[in-house]
Amino acid sequence: xxxxxxxxxxxxxxxxxxxxxxxxxxxxxxxxxxxxxxxxxxxxxxxxxxxxxxxxxxxxxxxxxxxxxxxxxxxxxxxxxxxxxxxxxxxxxxxxxxxxxxxxxxxxxxxxxxxxxxxxxxxxxxxxxxxxxxxxxxxxxxxxxxxxxxxxxxxxxxxxxxxxxxxxxxxxxxxxxxxxxxxxxxxxxxxxxxxxxxxxxxxxxxxxxxxxxxxxxxxxxxxxxxxxxxxxxxxxxxxxxxxxxxxxxxxxxxxxxxxxxxxxxxxxxxxxxxxxxxxxxxxxxxxxxxxxxxxxxxxxxxxxxxxxxxxxxxxxxxxxxxxxxxxxxxxxxxxxxxxxxxxxxxxxxxxxxxxxxxxxxxxxxxxxxxxxxxxxxxxxx
Amino acid sequence: xxxxxxxxxxxxxxxxxxxxxxxxxxxxxxxxxxxxxxxxxxxxxxxxxxxxxxxxxxxxxxxxxxxxxxxxxxxxxxxxxxxxxxxxxxxxxxxxxxxxxxxxxxxxxxxxxxxxxxxxxxxxxxxxxxxxxxxxxxxxxxxxxxxxxxxxxxxxxxxxxxxxxxxxxxxxxxxxxxxxxxxxxxxxxxxxxxxxxxxxxxxxxxxxxxxxxxxxxxxxxxxxxxxxxxxxxxxxxxxxxxxxxxxxxxxxxxxxxxxxxxxxxxxxxxxxxxxxxxxxxxxxxxxxxxxxxxxxxxxxxxxxxxxxxxxxx
Numbered sequence: 050x051x052x053x054x055x056x057x058x059x060x061x062x063x064x065x066x067x068x069x070x071x072x073x074x075x076x077x078x079x080x081x082x083x084x085x086x087x088x089x090x091x092x093x094x095x096x097x098x099x100x101x102x103x104x105x106x107x108x109x110x111x112x113x114x115x116x117x118x119x120x121x122x123x124x125x126x127x128x129x130x131x132x133x134x135x136x137x138x139x140x141x142x143x144x145x146x147x148x149x150x151x152x153x154x155x156x157x158x159x160x161x162x163x164x165x166x167x168x169x170x171x172x173x174x175x176x177x178x179x180x181x182x183x184x185x186x187x188x189x190x191x192x193x194x195x196x197x198x199x200x201x202x203x204x205x206x207x208x209x210x211x212x213x214x215x216x217x218x219x220x221x222x223x224x225x226x227x228x229x230x231x232x233x234x235x236x237x238x239x240x241x242x243x244x245x246x247x248x249x250x251x252x253x254x255x256x257x258x259x260x261x262x263x264x265x266x267x268x269x270x271x272x273x274x275x276x277x278x279x280x281x282x283x284x285x286x287x288x289x290x291x292x293x294x295x296x297x298x299x300x301x302x303x304x305x306x307x308x309x310x311x312x313x314x315x316x317x318x319x320x321x322x323x324x325x326x327x328x329x330x331x332x333x334x335x336x337x338x339x340x341x342x343x344x345x346x347x348x349x350x351x352x353x354x355x356x357x358x359x360x361x362x363x364x365x366x367x368x369x370x371x372x373x374x375x376x377x378x379x380x381x382x383x384x385x386x387x388x389x390x391x392x393x394x395x396x397x398x399x400x401x402x403x404x405x406x407x408x409x410x411x412x413x414x415x416x417x418x419x420x421x422x423x424x425x426x427x428x429x430x
Numbered sequence: 431x432x433x434x435x436x437x438x439x440x441x442x443x444x445x446x447x448x449x450x451x452x453x454x455x456x457x458x459x460x461x462x463x464x465x466x467x468x469x470x471x472x473x474x475x476x477x478x479x480x481x482x483x484x485x486x487x488x489x490x491x492x493x494x495x496x497x498x499x500x501x502x503x504x505x506x507x508x509x510x511x512x513x514x515x516x517x518x519x520x521x522x523x524x525x526x527x528x529x530x531x532x533x534x535x536x537x538x539x540x541x542x543x544x545x546x547x548x549x550x551x552x553x554x555x556x557x558x559x560x561x562x563x564x565x566x567x568x569x570x571x572x573x574x575x576x577x578x579x580x581x582x583x584x585x586x587x588x589x590x591x592x593x594x595x596x597x598x599x600x601x602x603x604x605x606x607x608x609x610x611x612x613x614x615x616x617x618x619x620x621x622x623x624x625x626x627x628x629x630x631x632x633x634x635x636x637x638x639x640x641x642x643x644x645x646x647x648x649x650x651x652x653x654x655x656x657x658x659x660x661x662x663x664x665x666x667x668x669x670x671x672x673x674x675x676x677x678x679x680x681x682x683x684x685x686x687x688x689x690x691x692x693x694x695x696x697x698x699x700x701x702x703x704x705x706x707x708x709x710x711x712x713x714x715x716x717x718x719x720x721x722x723x724x725x726x727x728x729x730x731x732x733x734x735x736x737x738x739x740x741x742x743x
Binding site for chain 1: 506516522529532533535537538539544
């Protein structure tokens with residue numbers, strides 16, 4: 050029996066038809082794309098969720114008259130009603146008289162930013178007052194939490210309104226000119242930030258989750274038992290990301306333009322280039338994170354561990370300039386910061402692609418470094 | 431060209447700190463032969479197969495597949511000549527049967543048309559169905575289709591029918607037989623006796639990472655020197671004098687597992703021997719709770735060599 054088969058079976062009537070399928074890289078990429086579009090939940094989180102966020106935040110922060118500052122006037126203050134009435138007149142402050150205990154509670158709960166209370170100590174003596182100053186018409190104290198982010202602003206606004214209401218005369222004539230032109234509003238800041246966040250999220254989850262899924266189901270091992278070129282497998286993820294990337298960016302940018310009038314000041318080419326580099330960079334990082342874990346729980350933990358700091362620090366929702374100066378450099382070295390900064394430079398400031406080279410370098414550095422390490426330590430079983 | 435399709439010698443695989451999964455396995459599978467690896471869970475079957483498939487590196491030993499060694503520089507070509515169905519691979523649930531087989535086909539330079547293999551496996555009606563919607567037996571057939579689409583010279587099947595109903599099992603057996611009819615070599619692991627007896631030319635019984643016996647199923651059974659088996663489970667207290675039972679005329683071997691209180695006797699002529707056995711049990715004041723007799727099988731070969739049942743673990 051064996052004799053019949055010791056000759057090479059390949060020389061028989063075995064079909065040699067290399068045109069049955071496309072190139073394995075293409076077939077793998079097509080499989081990725083099919084898997085993705087057949088997962089409605091994934092489609093929503095990649096395409097729908099950023100739009101929901103943009104709508105929500107866009108409405109919350111749309112340009113509207115400055116919000117009225119809510120404060121309380123302690124009922125124990127003589128003339129409390131009069132103080133509240135005069136303060137509220139300007140339209141910027143919403144002052145209400147509350148009994149002492151309730152006013153304190155409202156302050157503790159953050160329902161009001163400040164409480165106007167009777168003076169705690171004796172009012173400054175006349176001798177301590179500047180020369181020529183009139184005796185104060187009224188003496189009181191401001192109670193507020195100096196560590197709350199808005200409290201200083203509220204204190205200034207309340208004090209300003211109160212001083213004016215009781216007769217202070219301003220010596221400098223000032224006119225407010227609100228900035229309303231597209232390109233400098235919060236939504237203009239927000240859309241590139243959401244774009245960056247989304248490119249990070251979809252690269253990380255899209256890649257990491259499905260690689261670890263395939264590993265935990267022994268599919269990676271099965272592939273490893275074929276002559277499949279292993280680099281093709283990893284590249285198919287990058288390629289399929291490119292297809293979705295185009296859709297993700299287009300949807301969000303067009304949406305921003307149609308709904309919020311957010312314009313792209315730079316070129317489409319620059320936007321595409323930055324998005325591409327950003328997404329590829331996160332694909333590399335994601336590959337690294339997914340190179341060893343064998344469970345979805347494990348990889349999810351690592352993903353969050355890596356992404357959380359960038360959600361907070363990288364200036365997607367608010368500028369990282371608010372953090373202490375010493376942190377600026379490390380923050381700028383984060384890949385998401387680089388992506389956000391580059392996207393804003395192109396979208397809001399109309400800078401060309403080459404002008405964002407420092408950010409591009411940061412992204413390429415992260416991407417290439419992670420990819421090289423990932424290839425070395427990747428576990429196929 | 432060497433006669434052996436697969437050969438390994440002195441295979442050892444340890445999993446630190448203290449597990450020795452494979453402990454010096456020698457194995458030779460001839461071209462065109464179907465070899466079964468038989469043993470309980472944890473015996474080292476899967477590790478042995480995965481070493482042969484080039485997925486696991488042994489700590490010691492020599493492996494040759496189609497005359498080549500893994501890691502000798504031409505692994506991809508070698509992978510192109512083998513077909514693999516791992517234990518419990520979960521293929522992508524979102525792809526259809528055709529897309530899955532086609533994807534696997536794309537990894538190989540030559541092979542069969544996906545539709546042809548789908549037809550061989552009787553999956554034409556499920557061609558456009560997503561793998562996630564298939565039954566266990568159908569999924570196993572898709573896995574087999576992916577292994578066969580390259581028209582491999584050697585087919586590795588790791589417990590191909592575990593957990594399947596008898597009908598689904600039968601379909602898989604037919605496909606394997608068809609593949610063999612075309613001259614293919616098969617290495618199969620299983621813990622089903624019927625499967626090994628039906629498909630395999632030879633069987634290697636392994637336990638605790640060691641080869642216990644190698645031969646054709648028929649000869650292994652014959653080697654027991656018995657045609658029939660008597661099994662009795664004794665009621666407590668089961669203080670047995672095994673020697674006096676063993677020395678009864680017609681009994682060619684006896685074993686007793688004190689944990690399960692199962693007495694197993696190999697006998698040549700059941701009609702003559704059974705009465706003597708029952709008399710001896712009575713003399714020893716033992717009560718048999720159950721009593722069964724059957725033709726000797728591979729299972730009995732395993733019990734004979736290890737003193738344990740195949741599924742006792």
